[in-house]
Amino acid sequence: MVATAAASAFFPVSSPSGDSVAKTKNLGSANLGGIKSKSSSGSLQVKANAQAPSKINGTSVGLTTPAESLKNGDISTSSPPPRTFINQLPDWSMLLAAITTIFLAAEKQWMMLDWKPRRSDMLVDPFGIGKIVQDGFIFRQNFSIRSYEIGADGTASIETLMNHLQETALNHVMTAGLLDAGFGATPAMAKKNLIWVVTRMQVVVDRYPTWNDVVNVETWVSASGKNGMRRDWLIRNAKTGETLTRATSLWVMMNKLTRRLSKMPDEVRQEIEPYFLNSDPVVDEDSRKLPKLDDSTADYVHRGLTPRWSDLDVNQHVNNVKYIGWILESAPQQILESHQLASVTLEYRRECGRDSVLQSLTAVSDKDIGNLVNLGCVECQHLLRLEEGAEVLRARTEWRPKDAHNFGNVGPIPAEST
Secondary structure, three states: OHHHHHHHHHOOOOOOOHHHHHHHHHHHOOOEOOEEEEEEOOEEEEEOOOOOOOEEOOEEOOOOOHHHHHHOOOOOOOOOOOOOOHHHOOOHHHHHHHHHHHHHHHHHHHHHOOOOOOOOOOOOOOOOOOEEEOOOOEEEEEEEOOHHHEOOOOEEOHHHHHHHHHHHHHHHHHHOOOOOOOOOOOHHHHHOOEEEEEEEEEEEEOOOOEOOOEEEEEEEEEEEOOOEEEEEEEEEEOOOOOEEEEEEEEEEEEEOOOOOEEOOOHHHHHHHHHHEOOOOOOOOOOOOOOOOOOOOOOOEEEEEEOOOHHHEOOOOOEOHHHHHHHHHHHOOHHHHHHEEEEEEEEEEOOOOOOOOOEEEEEEEOOOOHHHOOOOOOEEEEEEEEEOOOOEEEEEEEEEEEOOHHHOOOOOOOOHHHO
8 A cells, every 4th residue: 555655656647538528527417316407508407306395394494406506506516626736646644654664663673683782881681581601600680779779878778689699599590491380499399399498698798789770690509518509699780890799608408398408309419410610609608606695695676576478488488588677677776877787697597487476686796885886897696586486597797887978879869750
């Protein structure tokens, strides 16, 4: 249709011939349906056999007969308008729509090409699922720091970074083709009702990203003893390459039906061993023993913590990232306002579920509690326990004074954006 319209613009249709006009005139003088017409003295007279009724339902109607209409000069010609250059033009709106469609399709194809040049500040697949690099051992993924992931000082929270670590671990398993039922379980694990659980984790934060930063997260796995696995992470600023966070963790298997730890079956080992990278942990192990706190040794206690439905993962226990938020519930307010979490060591002792009620205990190590604001680095010991006393988590946190440049990185949000 578009081609026809375009062709008619350059090759106009010829006007009717004289013979065609004559035939049209003769057709107009034919006797149709009892209507007779003849020409006399240059005037046109029409006689009709049918007459319209003068009344309808007893009411007079003012209908005009064809003869009266002719006398009044109300006759309209049925011949088409003369052919001109204007009315021979095609439907330009259709042609314009076709051209627009072609350009939009070409633009879409152009945007999908990977070889087209990019600006230096543009990233390849900045928000995709990531990819496996370095001979299949390391998984890499980018994340953008959202406005709802930052705190009052304009930097990302520790929970945000921990969520990025967990997300890349799961995406690593999925991209490698090993993801089956469960939270990161391989096909052989699913057959034996096994799931991964983390037993120990160390996170060191050198610098926190700010709003609208894009961070690059890399993760890989290594063997840890006969029945365990170690997973490491590196978080960098995607634009500058600066290392922001380092983390290492130890994982073991648990039967999701009995909720007991399990040895690693040979079938599972054969699945995951090809992905093990022979490397040292990115964080030096903190071998210091984490002390057990109680009401007499804790400086701060927060009671009555309960999981929400959204805190549970697909394995029906509280997500391990949630524990960090709980231990910080009992941290001194002065430290939270004047200091920044520099590192955290976590030892997971027990899982907790939907109906658990917990207590968070914190002790400040060898410091003057009344003068926390003016202190330099601060170390705290933490314990998360069930209300009846069973331990869920032991932890150690190290804090450094907040840098002055961390404030003011994010300006006020415009009113029209809120």
